[in-house]
Amino acid sequence: MFDASVLSPLLLTLKISVLATASACIPAIAMARLATVHNFPGRDLTDAILTLPMVLPPTVLGYYIIVFLGRRGIVGQYLWEHFGFNIMFTWEGAVIAAAVVAFPLVYRSARAAFEGVDENLENAARTLGATETAIFFRVSLPLALRGLLAGIMLAQARAMGEFGATLMVAGNLPGKTQTMSLAVYSAMAANNETLANTLVLIISVVCVSLLVIVAKVIKPKT
Secondary structure (H helix, E strand, C coil): CCCHHHHHHHHHHHHHHHHHHHHHHHHHHHHHHHHHHCCCCCHHHHHHHHHHHHCCCHHHHHHHHHHHHCCCCCCHHHHHHHHCCCCCCCHHHHHHHHHHHHHHHHHHHHHHHHHCCCHHHHHHHHHCCCCHHHHHHHHHHHHHHHHHHHHHHHHHHHHHCCCHHHHHHHCCCCCCCCCHHHHHHHHHHCCCHHHHHHHHHHHHHHHHHHHHHHHHHHCCCC
16 A cells, blocks of 8 residues: 555646646647648747757756746736736646646647648548538548547656656645655655655556557557
């Protein structure tokens, strides 16, 4: 039976990663579809910005989040003064941090999936009088679904392992914002190797399981 030192960060990690992935999915898929269908000015720059969280250090992402959404941030100050909403040192802040790092995984996978859809099928639907919305939901989305699911599961795994941005934005508060990654860090800092080994084993098994599922999802049908 897991005690609170294991169960609390595990449940919090699952909660944060699921909410973060869900929050990232819709805007990531929408932007991927837009970038695939429309060749608008600045598309390459937009693509680079949306992909940036994949290459920036997590602490830099955390800094950007604080600058925009912190209590004295560009947007955060308004939210605090008018709604009393503050993301610092809250699990909501951890969700935002994880969503930011998970976003490009969904976006890149979704864009690749949409680019792989046969344009002839979409054009055939247009000649039959289908609207763009109908084409998306009845043609493009079903054909790109495998790639989308793979990206979503990869984003879920990435959100579960987020550390740097979460630490800067949400802190490391046991029972409140301490995820599995932060719990491992705290266990090692306290020289508690038994707890660290348990946490590492659990998160490794979960992430490996997700990667195995991704491999099965993207495996071509024979």
